[in-house]
Amino acid sequence: MTELSTxxxxxxxxxxxxxxxxxxxAVIAVSLVIQLVLLFTGGADxxxxxxxxxxxxxxxxxxxxxxxxxxxNLIVLAAALVLALRPTYDGRFWRTLRLDSLLGIVITGLVFxxxxxxxxxxxxxxxxxxxxxxxxxxxxxxxxxxxFGPRPRLTWAIVAFAFIxxxxxxxxxxxxxxxxxxxxxxxxxxxxxxxxxxxxxxGLVLVIxxxxxxxxxxxxxxxxxxxxxx
Numbered sequence: 001m002t003e004l005s006t007x008x009x010x011x012x013x014x015x016x017x018x019x020x021x022x023x024x025x026a027v028i029a030v031s032l033v034i035q036l037v038l039l040f041t042g043g044a045d046x047x048x049x050x051x052x053x054x055x056x057x058x059x060x061x062x063x064x065x066x067x068x069x070x071x072x073n074l075i076v077l078a079a080a081l082v083l084a085l086r087p088t089y090d091g092r093f094w095r096t097l098r099l100d101s102l103l104g105i106v107i108t109g110l111v112f113x114x115x116x117x118x119x120x121x122x123x124x125x126x127x128x129x130x131x132x133x134x135x136x137x138x139x140x141x142x143x144x145x146x147x148f149g150p151r152p153r154l155t156w157a158i159v160a161f162a163f164i165x166x167x168x169x170x171x172x173x174x175x176x177x178x179x180x181x182x183x184x185x186x187x188x189x190x191x192x193x194x195x196x197x198x199x200x201x202x203g204l205v206l207v208i209x210x211x212x213x214x215x216x217x218x219x220x221x222x223x224x225x226x227x228x229x230x
Contacts, residue, residue, distance in 0.1 A: 013226050014087050016148065017083065017087055017144070017148035017226065018083070018085075018087055019084075020140070020144045020147075020148060021079075021081075021083040021084040021144060021148075022080070022084040023140070024076065024077075024080040024137065024140050024144060025077055025080040025081050025084060027132045027136050027137055027140065028073050028076060028077040028132065028133070028137050029077065030132060031046070031073070031128070031129045031130075031131075031132030031133050031137070032070075032073070032077075032129075034046075034125050034126075034128060034129040034132075035064065035070075035126075035129045035133075036064075037125075038125060038126055038129070039057070039061065039064060043124075043126060044123075044124075044126035045060075045063075046122065046126045046127075046129035046130040046133060047067045047069055047070070047120075047130070047133075047184070048120065048184075066172075066173070066176070066184055068107075068108060068166075068169060068185075069108050069112070069133055069134065070133070071104065071165075071169065072104030072105045072107070072108045073105065073108070073133050073137055075097060075100055075101045075104055075105075076101045076105045076137060076141050078097070079097060079098050079101040080141070083150075087150065088150065090150075090153070092158070092161075095153050095154065095155075095158045096158055096161045096162050098153065099154060099158055099159065099213065099216065100162050100165050100166075101141065102141065102142065102145055102212075103162060103166070103212055103213055104165075104166070105137055105138045105141050105142070106141075106142055106212055107205065107208060107209055107212065108133075108134065108137075108138055109135070109137075109138025109139060109142075110138075110208070111185075111205065112134040113134070113135075115187060116185065116186075117134075119186065146219070146223065147226065149223075149226045150226065151221075151225060151226075152221055152225070153220060154217045154221075155217075156217065159213045159214070159216075159217055162213060163210075163213075166206065166209060167206075170202050170206075173188060174188075174198070174199075174202075177189075177190055178190075183198075187201040188201060188202060
């Protein structure tokens with residue numbers, strides 16, 4: 001392969017990667033706009049299926065951005081926008097955020113599909129939003145990383161740093177729940193399950209996260225570098 005054709009191939013890979021990230025960002029942005037419109041108009045929450053009739057607007061906004069699903073999607077949105085604009089962007093904080101985006105969104109997709117989906121009955125625009133948040137975003141983000149990277153990027157230190165956010169989120173959820181009796185997900189509801197069971201469930205999700213992080217670290221070094229021709 002000539003140097004000219006190699007450069008052309010690299011540009012094609014880069015362009016495809018940027019387009020994929022732009023598409024992911026668009027899906028999340030549209031889903032978020034739909035959810036915010038529903039929130040302001042008293043419609044159903046795409047995370048829980050509950051309407052806004054029983055709580056005030058401020059409470060609904062606070063609860064919306066307390067969901068791990070929403071935080072994960074916002075991190076993916078930020079990462080996708082950066083990669084769409086600057087595919088080769090790098091840095092220690094960026095690498096941590098990138099791994100957090102993958103960990104958070106894949107956990108979101110798995111937990112929703114396995115645990116939460118059977119408990120949520122959605123229709124109309126709330127269903128459209130939840131498809132974006134829980135089905136398209138998780139697996140599109142994972143597929144884009146598998147195909148386009150960029151890699152290698154991960155070290156064990158980055159893996160460790162990536163767990164600061166999920167652990168801080170759990171501390172926040174259990175702390176605020178002790179005062180409000182509100183928990184974003186049934187499997188974390190201390191009021192219904194008791195603290196021991198809720199903590200055990202949280203620990204199980206963290207273990208899943210550790211397994212996923214180790215798998216991402218392995219794949220980061222084993223998968224081919226996009227655009228490279230050895």
